[in-house]
Amino acid sequence: xxxxxxxxxxxxxxxxxxxxxxxxxxxxxxxxxxxxxxxxxxxxxxxxxxxxxxxxxxxxxxxxxxxxxxxxxxxxxxxxxxxxxxxxxxxxxxxxxxxxxxxxxxxxxxxxxxxxxxxxxxxxxxxxxxxxxxxxxxxxxxxxxxxxxxxxxxxxxxxxxxxxxxxxxxxxxxxxxxxxxxxxxxxxxxxxxxxxxxxxxxxxxxxxxxxxxxxxxxxxxxxxxxxxxxxxxxxxxxxxxxxxxxxxxxxxxxxxxxxxxxxxxx
Amino acid sequence: xxxxxxxxxxxxxxxxxxxxxxxxxxxxxxxxxxxxxxxxxxxxxxxxxxxxxxxxxxxxxxxxxxxxxxxxxxxxxxxxxxxxxxxxxxxxxxxxxxxxxxxxxxxxxxxxxxxxxxxxxxxxxxxxxxxxxxxxxxxxxxxxxxxxxxxxxxxxxxxxxxxxxxxxxxxxxxxxxxxxxxxxxxxxxxxxxxxxxxxxxxxxxxxxxxxxxxxxxxxxxxxxxxxxxxxxxxxxxxxxxxxxxxxxxxxxxxxxxxxxxxxxxx
DNA sequence: CGTCATCTTGAGGAGTGTCAATAACTGTGG
DNA sequence: CCACAGTTATTGACACTCCTCAAGATGACG
Numbered sequence: 108x109x110x111x112x113x114x115x116x117x118x119x120x121x122x123x124x125x126x127x128x129x130x131x132x133x134x135x136x137x138x139x140x141x142x143x144x145x146x147x148x149x150x151x152x153x154x155x156x157x158x159x160x161x162x163x164x165x166x167x168x169x170x171x172x173x174x175x176x177x178x179x180x181x182x183x184x185x186x187x188x189x190x191x192x193x194x195x196x197x198x199x200x201x202x203x204x205x206x207x208x209x210x211x212x213x214x215x216x217x218x219x220x221x222x223x224x225x226x227x228x229x230x231x232x233x234x235x236x237x238x239x240x241x242x243x244x245x246x247x248x249x250x251x252x253x254x255x256x257x258x259x260x261x262x263x264x265x266x267x268x269x270x271x272x273x274x275x276x277x278x279x280x281x282x283x284x285x286x287x288x289x290x291x292x293x294x295x296x297x298x299x300x301x302x303x304x305x306x307x308x309x310x311x312x313x314x315x316x317x318x319x320x321x322x323x324x325x326x327x328x329x330x331x332x333x334x335x336x337x338x339x340x341x342x343x344x345x346x347x348x349x350x351x352x353x354x355x356x357x358x359x360x361x362x363x364x365x366x367x368x369x370x371x372x373x
Numbered sequence: 374x375x376x377x378x379x380x381x382x383x384x385x386x387x388x389x390x391x392x393x394x395x396x397x398x399x400x401x402x403x404x405x406x407x408x409x410x411x412x413x414x415x416x417x418x419x420x421x422x423x424x425x426x427x428x429x430x431x432x433x434x435x436x437x438x439x440x441x442x443x444x445x446x447x448x449x450x451x452x453x454x455x456x457x458x459x460x461x462x463x464x465x466x467x468x469x470x471x472x473x474x475x476x477x478x479x480x481x482x483x484x485x486x487x488x489x490x491x492x493x494x495x496x497x498x499x500x501x502x503x504x505x506x507x508x509x510x511x512x513x514x515x516x517x518x519x520x521x522x523x524x525x526x527x528x529x530x531x532x533x534x535x536x537x538x539x540x541x542x543x544x545x546x547x548x549x550x551x552x553x554x555x556x557x558x559x560x561x562x563x564x565x566x567x568x569x570x571x572x573x574x575x576x577x578x579x580x581x582x583x584x585x586x587x588x589x590x591x592x593x594x595x596x597x598x599x600x601x602x603x604x605x606x607x608x609x610x611x612x613x614x615x616x617x618x619x620x621x622x623x624x625x626x627x628x629x630x631x632x633x634x635x636x637x638x639x
Numbered sequence: 640c641g642t643c644a645t646c647t648t649g650a651g652g653a654g655t656g657t658c659a660a661t662a663a664c665t666g667t668g669g
Numbered sequence: 670c671c672a673c674a675g676t677t678a679t680t681g682a683c684a685c686t687c688c689t690c691a692a693g694a695t696g697a698c699g
Contacts, residue, residue, distance in 0.1 A: 159610075180529050180610045188521065203507070203514040206614065210518070233507060240506040241469070241499060247510065248469040251517035252476070255454065258524040262568045263446050266655070294678065302528045307655055309679055324664085324678095344425075344446045348472065532687070560646065573687055575647055590646095590696085 113146040116222060120147055120170050124222055127168070127194045129246055132238045141232055141239075145222045150215035161209045165223040168196040172219025173292060177299070178211045187299040190216075190292065192280065199247055202226045203233075216292065256345050261302055264342065267314040269301045271339040274320060274327055278358070279351035285329040285359045332356065379412040382488060386413055386436050390488055393434065393460045395512055398504045407498055407505075411488045416481035427475045431489040434462040438485025439558060443565070444477045453565040456482075456558065458546065465513055468492045469499075482558065522611050527568055530608065533580040535567045537605040540586060540593055544624070545617035551595040551625045598622065 116124070124130070124145065125138050133141070147170065150156060156167065159178060167174075174191040188211055191197060201210060233240045260269060277297075278285050290297070298308035312322045318338040319331030329335065340346050382390070390396070390411065391404050399407070413436065416422060422433065425444060433440075440457040454477055457463060467476060499506045526535060543563075544551050556563070564574035578588045584604040585597030595601065606612050 178525060178610055180525075181608055181612075182529070184529060186525060186528055200514040200517050203510040204518055205511065208614075210521075210611070230507070233510060234503045237500045237503065237506065240503065240510070241496070244469040244499060244506070244510060244513065245471065247513055247517065248466045251466050251513065251520065252470055254517065254520050254524065255476075258520065258527070259444060259446075259452060259454075261524070261527065262452055263448075263450060304656060305678070306657085306680085310655090312679095342447055344444055345476070346447075348474075570688060571646070572648085572689085576687090578647095 113148045113223070116142070116145055116147045116170075120220070120222065121145075123170060123193070124168060127196075129168075129196065129239070129242050131242060133236070137236065137239075141228075144228045145224050147220055147222050149220045150218060152215060152218050154215050154218075156213040156215065156219075156221065157209050158212050159209050163198065163201055163207055163209050163226060165225060166196060166198050166202060166229045167213070168222045168224075169193050170220040170222055172221075173216040174213055174219050174221070175216050175296065176211050176213050185299065186302060187296065190296065190300055196246070198226075199229070199243065200250070202229050203247070216296065259344065263344075264339075266301075266303050266307050267311040267318065268339050268342065269303070270297075270308060270311045271315055271318050271320055271335065272343070273297060273301055274315075274322075275329075275335075275339075275355050276351040278327070278329070279354040282354075282358070284362055285355050286362055287326060287328045289325045290327060329355070329359070332359065379414045379489070382408070382411055382413045382436075386486070386488065387411075389436060389459070390434060393462075395434075395462065395505070395508050397508060399502070403502065403505075407494075410494045411490050413486055413488050415486045416484060418481060418483050420481050420484075422479040422481065422485075422487065423475050424478050425475050429464065429467055429473055429475050429492060431491060432462060432464050432468060432495045433479070434488045434490075435459050436486040436488055438487075439482040440479055440485050440487070441482050441562065442477050442479050451565065452568060453562065456562065456566055462512070464492075465495070465509065466516070468495050469513070482562065525610065529610075530605075532567075532569050532573050533577040533584065534605050534608065535569070536563070536574060536577045537581055537584050537586055537601065538609070539563060539567055540581075540588075541595075541601075541605075541621050542617040544593070544595070545620040548620075548624070550628055551621050552628055553592060553594045555591045556593060595621070595625070598625065 121142055124142060130138050130141070145168075150172070156174065169191045171193050174195075174197070175187055176189040176191065176197060177185055177187045179185050189197070197213065198209070229243075233243055260272060264272065277283070277290070278288060281288070281291060294308055295305050298305045301308070303311075315322060317334070319329060319334035321328045321330055340349065340352050343349065346352065387408055390408060396404050396407070411434075416438070422440065435457045437459050440461075440463070441453055442455040442457065442463060443451055443453045445451050455463070463479065464475070495509075499509055526538060530538065543549070543557070544554060547554070547557060560574055561571050564571045567574070569577075581588060583600070585595060585600035587594045587596055606615065606618050609615065612618065
């Protein structure tokens with residue numbers, strides 16, 4: 108593996124990072140002062156960013172592309188813990204655990220650019236800036252919450268339900284049109300993220316038609332929301348506070364109004 | 374349910390709380406100033422401490438007894454998320470999520486005394502005291518880590534392996550003698566904590582003999598550590614850093630030396 | 640010694656993993 | 670534009686684990 112060139116961030120990259128929740132509530136000067144220690148690295152498709160067992164050096168924030176966080180068991184099984192997109196960060200938890208080694212692997216899915224900060228930078232910033240510390244506490248807490256919800260889903264939902272739930276989350280995070288969008292990642296990656304085999308995922312897709320979702324190739328169409336409520340979201344204990352569910356339904360209504368408007372134009 | 378009396382903490386309760394990791398690195402004055410806002414409440418066997426959906430008011434730290442944190446799904450299934458003992462705290466994550474409601478239920482198992490602090494107390498302390506903030510970050514991070522490891526276990530281990538792993542953790546947290554100890558909680562509670570049915574748990578016990586653990590009634594005996602390594606710990610991706618595994622084996626060696634010493638006395 | 644709660648054991652079935660064969664897609668070069 | 674190889678996904682058959690329902694057994698306690 109060739110040595111990676113770590114560059115100073117470009118203006119657009121800095122701007123993007125300045126906007127993430129971790130820096131919210133900070134003055135422009137504070138942000139600039141913090142960001143000056145960041146370095147940007149580009150990774151090719153499938154390239155490893157760090158490995159489990161490696162010594163933990165940096166906080167990573169994804170600028171663009173998709174990053175897979177996964178763990179390998181002694182048996183050789185591979186479990187995808189998380190899929191990061193632009194604005195997501197990783198290793199905050201590990202840094203504050205003070206354990207010193209990575210507990211998972213990270214690799215670029217189809218190439219990615221990533222900003223990294225030394226771990227002492229993070230510890231210092233948390234110590235010196237209480238607003239930053241509270242942002243961090245909030246970010247770590249939210250992430251922990253999501254992990255917990257995920258675990259509950261795994262424990263209580265069937266494979267088709269898990270897939271349906273994930274497709275909604277996907278639609279919401281990418282702000283896709285629920286009436287039709289293409290999967291931005293491979294089915295194998297989704298299956299692995301959901302802790303199931305690709306075959307099980309594949310077999311879940313036909314079942315989804317009953318739940319109000321049609322999948323043909325890479326194309327996903329939500330065609331029956333009441334059915335989705337009945338078969339999937341209605342079985343979830345966090346339904347009321349699920350932002351993905353809310354966003355997808357909001358988007359559906361927007362699209363509906365839009366197509367009505369178009370119709371009137373014709 | 375009768376109104377609970379919330380009392381000022383006794384000297385021994387304050388002393389106990391002063392010693393937990395959350396307050397480490399703080400001066401005696403800082404600790405005293407923080408602790409003056411704490412109130413102690415006693416709960417009877419099976420009594421509810423808070424319910425999911427309730428408005429989130431306090432940080433809770435267990436002084437004594439055992440507390441079950443659990444969630445109910447719309448189907449009526451109950452999943453135990455955590456079992457807390459003295460020194461453990463709960464709701465830190467929820468408070469920093471700023472969501473305002475409890476995401477789980479909490480109930481005393483066989484009675485418990487609990488110290489509570491208003492949530493603004495926690496936010497203020499984190500804002501004003503950077504040592505406290507870092508302790509918090511560390512505590513939340515560690516907890517998140519444990520949740521993640523738990524999820525991985527559920528995904529990769531069989532029911533008997535999960536039980537074996539949990540019995541080791543139990544032995545370590547209570548500092549029991551691995552050569553023989555009694556379960557401090559019911560088997561149903563353990564099963565629920567491991568996300569399995571009581572029947573599955575029950576059926577796992579005979580299997581454990583092959584793994585080096587004998588369970589008769591409430592009594593647990595670890596009798597074959599190499600077998601345990603081979604069948605359980607060896608399949609775990611966090612084996613090297615597992616403190617429970619380390620503690621149980623250390624305790625075993627202590628006991629071995631002790632019984633040898635006793636033998637020489639006779 | 641009976642009563643209640645807790646736990647064990649049995650039989651059957653649903654769901655997912657595994658192995659294996661086939662199909663669809665992607666990109667490359669003729 | 671098509672043929673080809675490599676990757677990615679689908680489908681089938683079967684085994685295994687765990688859940689469910691049901692009936693007993695054991696234990697704690699008055």
